[in-house]
Amino acid sequence: xxxxxxxxxxxxxxxxDYKITSEYSEEYNCLAWAVGDVDQRWDPDEMDQYYWxxxxxxxxxxxxxxxxxxxxxxxxxxxxxxxEGIEKIAIYATSDGRPxxxxxxxxxGHWTSKLGxxxxxxxxxxxxxxGEVRDAQGRIMCYGRxxxxxxxxxx
Amino acid sequence: xxxxxxxxxxxxxDNTISTSLYIQQFRPFTSVHSTDAIEEMVSLDWQREAxxxxxxxxxxxxxxxxxxxxxxxxxxxxHPAYQRIIGxxxxxLPFIVRELERKNDHWYWALKAISGEDPVTPESRGRMRxxxxxxxxxxREKHYAR
Numbered sequence: 001x002x003x004x005x006x007x008x009x010x011x012x013x014x015x016x017d018y019k020i021t022s023e024y025s026e027e028y029n030c031l032a033w034a035v036g037d038v039d040q041r042w043d044p045d046e047m048d049q050y051y052w053x054x055x056x057x058x059x060x061x062x063x064x065x066x067x068x069x070x071x072x073x074x075x076x077x078x079x080x081x082x083x084e085g086i087e088k089i090a091i092y093a094t095s096d097g098r099p100x101x102x103x104x105x106x107x108x109g110h111w112t113s114k115l116g117x118x119x120x121x122x123x124x125x126x127x128x129x130x131g132e133v134r135d136a137q138g139r140i141m142c143y144g145r146x147x148x149x150x151x152x153x154x155x
Numbered sequence: 156x157x158x159x160x161x162x163x164x165x166x167x168x169d170n171t172i173s174t175s176l177y178i179q180q181f182r183p184f185t186s187v188h189s190t191d192a193i194e195e196m197v198s199l200d201w202q203r204e205a206x207x208x209x210x211x212x213x214x215x216x217x218x219x220x221x222x223x224x225x226x227x228x229x230x231x232x233x234h235p236a237y238q239r240i241i242g243x244x245x246x247x248l249p250f251i252v253r254e255l256e257r258k259n260d261h262w263y264w265a266l267k268a269i270s271g272e273d274p275v276t277p278e279s280r281g282r283m284r285x286x287x288x289x290x291x292x293x294x295r296e297k298h299y300a301r
Contacts, residue, residue: 029226040281051281116224
């Protein structure tokens, strides 16, 4: 079943790669979903309109996203392998270093992602959400690839 | 009471709009008798319509081209069409508010950038419904919305 995203945003995503696990929602985004928060959008927007953990720089950088997740007990992890009792997050970024997305590992080794304003999906691999296609303005519209991982004890 | 006469309703057959015709129809319904004053009112009405047309054009372009999958608002708020809407200034605020009344969407960057105000409390940041309520309350206070 196709989601409400556009195919251009996920050039490597095939129908067999995922299943939709929620309704479309703008109430939360991928960063919030990664830490289990479905009440608010996490976004370091410069206009200071969205939630961002106090004390963490409001900047769209991987370092700022890592610092935001650290406020929820996550620490850097060397890889994305499945470990008993450990919850992991993968942070995606484009080749120019801009963070784009975060996915959370499930107990079965699959990953769960909130795709922007669209649905939540469960996907088997991190690779299926990768890609780097530019729009008419030359902006990268895809998630790029996973550039770092974080971990915390699973509750 | 001034009736709602839309310029388009008295457009000539060749689709041009006649100021004199508009004034002729408008004058009986107003206590303003100065032709200059009426012309200014008519001009403002036309400006409003022109702004609405341009806003709707940019809105369509933004909705068509923006990223649905992006989680960072900056990606879509820096889209050229969204930036053009911000560049239209305070005159576009009633139309942004109208869109926000219809559907919750990421208008908060534009509203804050244009107005320089921020009715969203720290506790409501990121909570889309509360953000919408705060901005619509602000819009009513500023007479941008009913």
